[in-house]
Amino acid sequence: MTDTAEVTEDREPGRPPAVAGREVKRLARRIRSFAGAHGGRAEGQIAYLGARGYRLVLVGSDGAWGDVVNPDRAALEQAAEQTGVELREAFDGALAARVRTGPYEWSRMAGIQIGGPSNT
Numbered sequence: 001m002t003d004t005a006e007v008t009e010d011r012e013p014g015r016p017p018a019v020a021g022r023e024v025k026r027l028a029r030r031i032r033s034f035a036g037a038h039g040g041r042a043e044g045q046i047a048y049l050g051a052r053g054y055r056l057v058l059v060g061s062d063g064a065w066g067d068v069v070n071p072d073r074a075a076l077e078q079a080a081e082q083t084g085v086e087l088r089e090a091f092d093g094a095l096a097a098r099v100r101t102g103p104y105e106w107s108r109m110a111g112i113q114i115g116g117p118s119n120t
Contacts, residue, residue, distance in 0.1 A: 020072070020075060023070070023072065023075050024075050024078045024079050024082070025079075027068060027070060027075055027076060027079035028079040028082045028083050030068055031056075031058065031068065031079055031080065031083045031085060032083050034058055034060065034066050035058070035060060035061075035083065035084075035085070037060070037064075038060025038061060038062045038063075038064040039060050039061025039062040040061060041060070041061050041084060041085075042058045042059060042060045042061070042083075042085050043058070043059050043085065043086045043087075043088060043095060043098075044056050044057055044058045044059065044080060044085050044086070044087055044088065045057050045087065045088045045089070045090060045091045045095065046073060046076055046077065046080075046087065047091070048073075049069065052069060052071070053069060053070050053071035053072065053073075054069070054070060054071070054072070054073045054076055055067050055068070055069050056068045056069075056070075056076045056079075056080065056085075057091060058085065059095055059098050059099055062100065063098055063099055063100030064100060065099050065100075
């Protein structure tokens with residue numbers, strides 16, 4: 001059996017600070033773009049995806065939602081802070097109630113189960 005080391009740092013080892021800073025700026029641009037297109041501000045929640053990294057789910061003022069995925073949680077947190085996104089601890093009922101879904105989401109949810117569009 002092999003030993004596994006506990007990871008205490010989200011940032012990739014040996015990643016230069018300049019690269020990390022550019023990554024935060026890139027993420028912040030994407031977040032600002034989303035917020036600007038959906039009412040000017042957004043709230044969000046960061047979830048762990050496993051080997052892929054972390055997912056910041058954003059909910060705009062108009063109820064539209066989107067996400068940003070990055071392997072570095074700290075970069076997502078910094079980008080959210082720079083853009084004024086209020087981060088929530090959990091994607092709770094109050095945040096979920098603000099999400100507006102459209103025909104695409106409803107057809108995908110129902111289609112998988114009751115003969116709608118295929119999932120492939």
